[in-house]
Amino acid sequence: ETNKPIEPAQPTAGMQALKSARFLQVRNEMAIYPEGIKSPNPALNQGGKSKGRQYDKDFLLQFQEIFKEKPAVDWDAKLKETVGDSSDSARPQSAR
């Protein structure tokens, strides 16, 4: 037990919910939101093929303060590899 490496971080409940959630059928499942939450603008989703997958800005902005889960447990490391720290991007890279 003692010489075991550190346990990998466990995904949070929110991360797991996101992974296992099914896709909502937006057009058939309107009016499911709690009071105070606006549905997507129905005018956007009356067309034939859009499958109810058009969303107006006001609808989308409602999620901003609600869902803040990192995309994965290793997100910080991944971010460092791609976007980097803003402090470190300006620094010259080490010679190869």
Add this chain to the structure above:
Amino acid sequence: TGDSASAGASSVDDAPVTVFHDPENFNVKHPLMNAWTLWFTKPPSGKGDNWNELLKEVISFDSVEEFWGIYNNITPTSELALKSDYHLFKKGVRPEWEDLQNKHGGKWAYQFKEKKAINIDALWLHVMLAAIGETLEDENDGEVMGVVVNVRKGFYRIGLWTRTVGKPLPGGGDGNNAGGKGRSIEQGKDVLMKIGKRFKESLGLKENETVEFSGHTDSAHAGSTRAKAKFTA
């Protein structure tokens, strides 16, 4: 009758529980019409690094919830170093002129020269939301490839890349689609103009502030001189 907002044990498996009801135990998410990939361009180190090493694929996603998880956990544009870019493109399209799906296309763009006078984070967010929410174009337009923000010394620039410059493409088919022969030059221009107006709207620009459209190849051949804008809106 009780709190229908909580995911009660009695609820049927299939009853939709959204993230608004329960951010930890929701069972439905909002699908996007397209899957999108976020890319990042690192500022050059000044040691002759090549573009391929600087352009990094960050993550792909296909739901509204995933988008916000990413947005809420990534460096805001306002904190990026000079010469950085974020690109949000449809999955499968590299954010480069050379990509087969971009090489006949162009872009709408606007430069914000008063960097301190604007909230670049809000502007970039609103453009991304218009892209993933699919409100920049109509269903069969087929033009929008992605959106981009450039962080530069004297300005921020936000762009919207389109598949065509309003003309039929080699192998574009006969239909009324982007690049199809069934879409006349006139119609092709109208589609691009409409997209330009919606882009301008999403940026909250005033009437007298104009967004400019130019073809990628025009820009490429223009060298140091600025490419001539083909359309303005």
